[in-house]
Amino acid sequence: MSEFTPKIWMNVTTSANWHRAPVGIVRVEQSLCSELSRLYGEQFKQCVWQDGDFNEWSPKIVEKQNVLKGGENQIKEATLQPYITPPLYPLLSRRLALIALAQGLLSLAPNKIRPYLNHFLCSLRLFILRMIKSDWVVRFRPLIRSSPPLPLLASNAEETQSEKKKMKLFSSGDVLISVGLDWGYEFYKEFYFLRKEKGVRVVTCCYDLIPVIYPQYCVGAVAGIFTSYFLEIADGSDLILCISNQTEKDLQSMLHRVGGAKPKTYVFPLGDNVPIADADDVSPSVREICKEPFILYVSTIERRKNHEVLYRAYHLLCEEGKREILPKLLFVGMKGWGVGDLQKDIELDPLTLNLIIQLDTVTDGELRALYEAAEFCVYPSLYEGWGLPVGEALSMGKVVLSSNAGSLPEVGGGLVVYVDPWDIRDWARKIFELSSNATYREDLEKKVRDSYMTRTWSQAALSVYKQIQDL
Amino acid sequence: MKILTLCTYPIKSPQHGGQFRVQNIVNAYRKWGYSVQVVGVLGSDAYELEDGFHEFPGNQELSRFIPNPFLMEDYALGRLFGSEDLFYSRLKRLISSPPDVIHVEQPWLFDFAARYRRENVPNAKIIYGSQNIECHLKRVILQFYFEEKVAQQGASLIEKVEIGAIEGADGIMCVSEGDAIWTKAQSTKPIALVPNGVKSWQASEAGRNEAAIHTKGLRYALYCASAHPPNTIGFFELFGGGFGSLKPDQKLVIAGSAGWSIAGDVRVHQSPKLAERVIPLGVVSQPCLEGLLDGAHCIVLPLTLGGGTNLKTAEAIFSGKYVIATSCATRGFERFIGSNGFYLADSASEFKRALRIAMNSPVLKLSAAEIESRRSVLWDNCFKEIPDFLKLLVKGEKK
Numbered sequence: 065m066s067e068f069t070p071k072i073w074m075n076v077t078t079s080a081n082w083h084r085a086p087v088g089i090v091r092v093e094q095s096l097c098s099e100l101s102r103l104y105g106e107q108f109k110q111c112v113w114q115d116g117d118f119n120e121w122s123p124k125i126v127e128k129q130n131v132l133k134g135g136e137n138q139i140k141e142a143t144l145q146p147y148i149t150p151p152l153y154p155l156l157s158r159r160l161a162l163i164a165l166a167q168g169l170l171s172l173a174p175n176k177i178r179p180y181l182n183h184f185l186c187s188l189r190l191f192i193l194r195m196i197k198s199d200w201v202v203r204f205r206p207l208i209r210s211s212p213p214l215p216l217l218a219s220n221a222e223e224t225q226s227e228k229k230k231m232k233l234f235s236s237g238d239v240l241i242s243v244g245l246d247w248g249y250e251f252y253k254e255f256y257f258l259r260k261e262k263g264v265r266v267v268t269c270c271y272d273l274i275p276v277i278y279p280q281y282c283v284g285a286v287a288g289i290f291t292s293y294f295l296e297i298a299d300g301s302d303l304i305l306c307i308s309n310q311t312e313k314d315l316q317s318m319l320h321r322v323g324g325a326k327p328k329t330y331v332f333p334l335g336d337n338v339p340i341a342d343a344d345d346v347s348p349s350v351r352e353i354c355k356e357p358f359i360l361y362v363s364t365i366e367r368r369k370n371h372e373v374l375y376r377a378y379h380l381l382c383e384e385g386k387r388e389i390l391p392k393l394l395f396v397g398m399k400g401w402g403v404g405d406l407q408k409d410i411e412l413d414p415l416t417l418n419l420i421i422q423l424d425t426v427t428d429g430e431l432r433a434l435y436e437a438a439e440f441c442v443y444p445s446l447y448e449g450w451g452l453p454v455g456e457a458l459s460m461g462k463v464v465l466s467s468n469a470g471s472l473p474e475v476g477g478g479l480v481v482y483v484d485p486w487d488i489r490d491w492a493r494k495i496f497e498l499s500s501n502a503t504y505r506e507d508l509e510k511k512v513r514d515s516y517m518t519r520t521w522s523q524a525a526l527s528v529y530k531q532i533q534d535l
Numbered sequence: 536m537k538i539l540t541l542c543t544y545p546i547k548s549p550q551h552g553g554q555f556r557v558q559n560i561v562n563a564y565r566k567w568g569y570s571v572q573v574v575g576v577l578g579s580d581a582y583e584l585e586d587g588f589h590e591f592p593g594n595q596e597l598s599r600f601i602p603n604p605f606l607m608e609d610y611a612l613g614r615l616f617g618s619e620d621l622f623y624s625r626l627k628r629l630i631s632s633p634p635d636v637i638h639v640e641q642p643w644l645f646d647f648a649a650r651y652r653r654e655n656v657p658n659a660k661i662i663y664g665s666q667n668i669e670c671h672l673k674r675v676i677l678q679f680y681f682e683e684k685v686a687q688q689g690a691s692l693i694e695k696v697e698i699g700a701i702e703g704a705d706g707i708m709c710v711s712e713g714d715a716i717w718t719k720a721q722s723t724k725p726i727a728l729v730p731n732g733v734k735s736w737q738a739s740e741a742g743r744n745e746a747a748i749h750t751k752g753l754r755y756a757l758y759c760a761s762a763h764p765p766n767t768i769g770f771f772e773l774f775g776g777g778f779g780s781l782k783p784d785q786k787l788v789i790a791g792s793a794g795w796s797i798a799g800d801v802r803v804h805q806s807p808k809l810a811e812r813v814i815p816l817g818v819v820s821q822p823c824l825e826g827l828l829d830g831a832h833c834i835v836l837p838l839t840l841g842g843g844t845n846l847k848t849a850e851a852i853f854s855g856k857y858v859i860a861t862s863c864a865t866r867g868f869e870r871f872i873g874s875n876g877f878y879l880a881d882s883a884s885e886f887k888r889a890l891r892i893a894m895n896s897p898v899l900k901l902s903a904a905e906i907e908s909r910r911s912v913l914w915d916n917c918f919k920e921i922p923d924f925l926k927l928l929v930k931g932e933k934k
């Protein structure tokens with residue numbers, strides 16, 4: 065008899081549903097997936113959440129999808145495979161879809177009739193639920209559809225026929241690693257039952273508790289959603305990976321406060337090696353920026369990231385007549401929420417006019433080029449669960465002027481110059497000092513180059529691998 | 536000996552703690568051979584009228600004594616029946632024969648009792664049955680609805696009535712040690728400690744089955760409470776801000792009218808996971824309640840207000856289950872603190888953690904001695920001081 069080898073499942077639902085350049089969590093999911101795949105070999109599998117169940121996800125499907133996006137092979141591939149229509153994501157189970165429809169109807173209904181509509185919909189609930197559980201849809205499909213449905217995810221397009229089929233993918237002893245944007249899906253609520261009923265060992269990840277601790281920095285009232293999510297994964301995880309000691313502490317503190325489970329946690333270092341890319345992959349506009357001295361801030365542009373303190377520091381320095389000495393200030397990142405006024409200030413302020421510039425998205429090659437060309441880097445965030453750009457900048461040998469909030473001091477320790485994120489004058493002082501005193505900056509840079517140990521994704525994955533082996 | 540018991544709620548079908556207490560005291564009096572008549576005024580139009588009771592007089596009458604009778608009905612009602620001849624006479628007419636002892640439960644009808652004695656039975660003794668330090672409790676309740684000044688004024692009025700009852704009575708039955716200490720500071724009258732207790736029960740098969748329909752075979756914690764505001768206030772104080780105590784397949788069942796109040800309160804949705812974990816049953820039949828108690832893994836008493844001893848605490852202790860209670864809910868049952876299966880937790884965090892620990896522990900097993908100790912909360916044991924106390928009052932005998 066052959067010995068049973070548990071499978072290591074990586075839930076790649078986030079990546080499978082991601083259609084932009086990978087950022088933050090998506091990059092973590094993809095990097096860990098790639099490295100763990102190498103470490104586990106055949107034992108390693110990928111899965112996605114679709115139609116209320118986990119389904120195996122073959123990387124080949126992704127490749128085919130990528131091929132379909134363009135290039136010479138498009139026609140050739142298209143003749144071999146049926147066209148895969150990109151679905152509107154995230155996909156919902158039939159039950160959730162009906163709930164969403166009902167919610168939509170209620171939301172669109174005029175106030176006056178809403179209670180009656182609500183009553184009517186509630187009265188239909190049992191009937192609809194019974195209908196979903198029956199094979200009604202299957203029997204009547206030929207009548208309601210003139211052609212077979214387009215496959216959504218190749219072989220995964222088969223609809224789950226009954227509850228019994230759910231979670232058939234997993235066997236007892238298997239490991240499910242889920243480190244994506246999980247709170248946006250329903251699957252994390254299954255983790256507890258996967259552990260209890262199927263004997264699956266579940267590994268999840270906590271990136272930060274910012275929505276819980278600082279809901280004011282987030283869009284909408286998300287504190288409740290995230291508290292629910294963390295409570296659920298605390299019961300549903302054998303191991304929660306945390307990306308910093310601060311995050312681990314925040315998580316444990318929150319779980320203690322609300323009486324949640326206390327699962328095993330492990331702090332794993334995120335890789336901060338900036339991908340090596342083709343030097344030709346740099347646009348003329350980025351090349352142009354690199355010709356002049358500039359200070360680099362890599363981050364989504366949103367309130368918590370505190371771009372405002374940099375703008376105000378620049379305003380103060382210009383007011384003091386130091387504009388000529390200042391390098392340009394470059395924000396690299398997508399525009400997030402709550403920064404409309406700041407953007408307007410930057411656009412209109414005559415003192416700082418043309419001194420602060422912004423790049424929306426950059427390629428890996430461009431990011432590397434920008435890190436290389438920057439005078440130094442800044443990171444004034446009001447709170448972080450880790451602070452990957454600080455590590456990336458250090459790994460590129462750059463001096464970093466960083467906020468001392470949250471986990472940020474864990475990234476670079478004594479190699480970083482820290483400033484209180486609320487202290488505008490201190491930011492102005494330190495920015496000016498680093499900009500005007502080349503010797504000082506070079507000394508710091510040398511220290512960074514000599515001492516900073518770059519964390520690689522291989523190391524990160526290896527440490528996770530060891531933890532999984534110990535489960 | 537004839538005993539007249541005065542109260543502001545009917546007792547034939549008790550729903551809340553006060554009703555249970557009076558019903559059991561009356562039953563005990565009768566068991567000891569006394570002739571008891573229960574007379575009173577309904578303190579709310581939600582009560583069903585029963586023999587010996589005057590109907591709720593309505594807010595219009597009550598507002599003659601206080602501009603806004605909301606939450607002060609008991610005070611205004613006492614004034615109305617103590618000082619207004621018409622209402623005094625109506626209530627007096629309900630008394631069938633002159634008593635030897637008048638037991639006034641809570642201070643509301645004390646003015647009536649004092650006047651009735653003065654005018655009709657000057658030799659009768661009056662017992663004031665205290666269920667709370669009423670003025671303290673009232674102040675806290677009023678603070679939730681009104682500005683501090685109004686709360687303070689209401690509490691002062693209640694204090695006056697309460698002190699009047701303590702000073703005017705021949706003897707006082709206190710519900711807890713704390714109550715007795717406070718009362719002793721106001722008066723030198725004899726005091727008996729009569730804590731709240733519980734009637735022995737055994738869940739029936741039908742009751743268990745009915746309970747199981749609601750709980751679906753899941754492990755659950757049980758909260759039994761009426762919609763009395765402190766029961767809801769404590770619940771949200773301790774379970775607000777995120778509720779992580781229960782696993783996805785565990786539930787918190789709320790039996791009693793508190794279930795309806797809590798389910799209809801927006802705060803249940805503001806505490807993450809709370810609404811998902813709660814099963815608000817509302818008022819259930821006695822067999823179903825017994826079935827729920829029998830099947831519960833633990834019983835919670837998240838009370839942060841109230842000066843009396845909680846009947847539900849006695850019920851929880853007697854059930855033989857894990858009990859998680861605040862100091863407030865443990866008042867009168869302090870001897871159980873630290874005993875097997877009894878968790879004392881006062882902060883929200885402690886309470887939630889204790890609940891998680893209890894819910895994930897094996898089913899509680901008590902030794903014979905521990906079971907016997909828990910049986911001390913039965914009414915018979917709680918009332919053991921009453922016979923001597925009555926003798927002391929009526930005959931002046933030493934205890």
